[in-house]
Amino acid sequence: MFILPRGRMLQDTRQSEIYNLLQVHRTCTITDLAQRFDVSDETIRRDIRQLEEEGFAFRVRGGVTLKETAAEAPYLxxxxxxxxxxxxxxxxxxxxxxxxxxxxxxxxxxxxxxxxxxxxxxxxxxxxxxxxxxxxxxxxxxxxxxxxxxxxxxxxxxxxxxxxxxxxxxxxxxxxxxxxxxxxxxxxxxxxxxxxxxxxxxxxxxxxxxxxxxxxxxxxxxxxxxxxxxxxxxxxxxxxxxxxxxxxxxxxxxxxxx
CATH class of the missing domain: 3.40.50.1360 (Rossmann fold)
Incomplete structure (x- = not known):
């Protein structure tokens, strides 16, 4: 079982973990992600916008969904x-x-x-x-x-x-x-x-x-x-x-x- 750490995280690490969650669950809500990472809904929305711009996910009402055709994220x-x-x-x-x-x-x-x-x-x-x-x-x-x-x-x-x-x-x-x-x-x-x-x-x-x-x-x-x-x-x-x-x-x- 994969357990996400609590508390604040660096933005790139948090976005990586959101992508990791999407690999497993395909769709996540903004509210759930904000609670998991102990950040505001707006912070999660910014993360989602970044993931969408990079082609790894797309926004849906109240959440985010994995883009199935997304290529692998950059190596780091x-x-x-x-x-x-x-x-x-x-x-x-x-x-x-x-x-x-x-x-x-x-x-x-x-x-x-x-x-x-x-x-x-x-x-x-x-x-x-x-x-x-x-x-x-x-x-x-x-x-x-x-x-x-x-x-x-x-x-x-x-x-x-x-x-x-x-x-x-x-x-x-x-x-x-x-x-x-x-x-x-x-x-x-x-x-x-x-x-x-x-x-x-x-x-x-x-x-x-x-x-x-x-x-x-x-x-x-x-x-x-x-x-x-x-x-x-x-x-x-x-x-x-x-x-x-x-x-x-x-x-x-x-x-x-x-």
Whole structure:
């Protein structure tokens, strides 16, 4: 169960939490949001106007509704959405990593939390295209970090494209960790960003094991582009048991619940 903190919050954090609530409930009232965050109705209305201007929601009488076609929020906002779920997933995934392994960690907010959780393994070789992951892992416990460069995408704080994919494809990691934007039981693992989905598809075959990092808000969510089939992953790490239809689709995959 996700519990919102009481008391005043920074505006960008509050807007992030409102978006998080909309991911779960689809619609919220202004009165309920004002009580949850201990702010005035007018403050919530300003937050809603900002979310609407950024294309993540739209106003309705007395409240706000999730814009179903909204793309992912910018990375620095997404990183703190559902943080407790992502941290639990990261700890479970980190337990798969042993000293001396070569691992690949792609971009994504859950990937960031995984890099934070990898405090015990020593002498890792880490390949990543994510700036935050590279910063976290560089110099830690004798780790070697190989950053797949290129043009940095500001919204994703990562590099993508043919040069990035070619660099990452030169490595043969024992585990590749992929943060997933959406999961559909009929269509597979989805994303909201073509370059990100393209990178996953291009490099997954190089890894001995592919691990998908998926928090439960992504279940049966509508992405815009397919990244991977279920058969292309080996382990599915999440924070709660997937619904029956999704479990059926994952029947050949090891599902780890954080």
């Amino acid at each position: 906002v997404r990183r703190n959405q559902n943080a407790e779920k992502k941290q639990a997933i990261a700890l479970k995934a980190a337990a798969l990593v042993e000293d001396g392994m070569t691992i690949l960690i792609d971009s994504g907010s859950t990937s960031y939390w995984l890099s934070r959780a990898l405090t015990k393994p020593r002498n890792l070789t880490v390949i990543t295209n994510a700036l935050d992951v590279a910063r976290e892992m560089t110099g830690r416990n004798g780790c070697k970090v190989f950053f797949a460069g290129g043009e940095i995408d500001y919204d994703y704080q990562s590099c993508f494209g043919p040069d990035t994919e070619a660099f990452m494809n030169r490595f043969t990691p024992e585990i590749a960790f992929f943060a997933i934007g959406a999961v559909d039981s009929r269509r597979g693992l989805l994303d909201f960003h073509y370059p990100e989905a393209s990178l996953k598809a291009a490099i997954c075959a190089q890894a001995s094991r592919v691990v998908a990092l998926v928090d439960s808000t992504k279940f049966e969510r509508q992405g815009i582009i397919k990244a991977l089939d279920f058969k292309q992953i080996d382990i599915f790490v999440t924070d709660q048991t997937p619904p029956p239809q999704l479990l059926t689709a994952l029947n050949e995959v090891e599902v780890l619940i954080a």
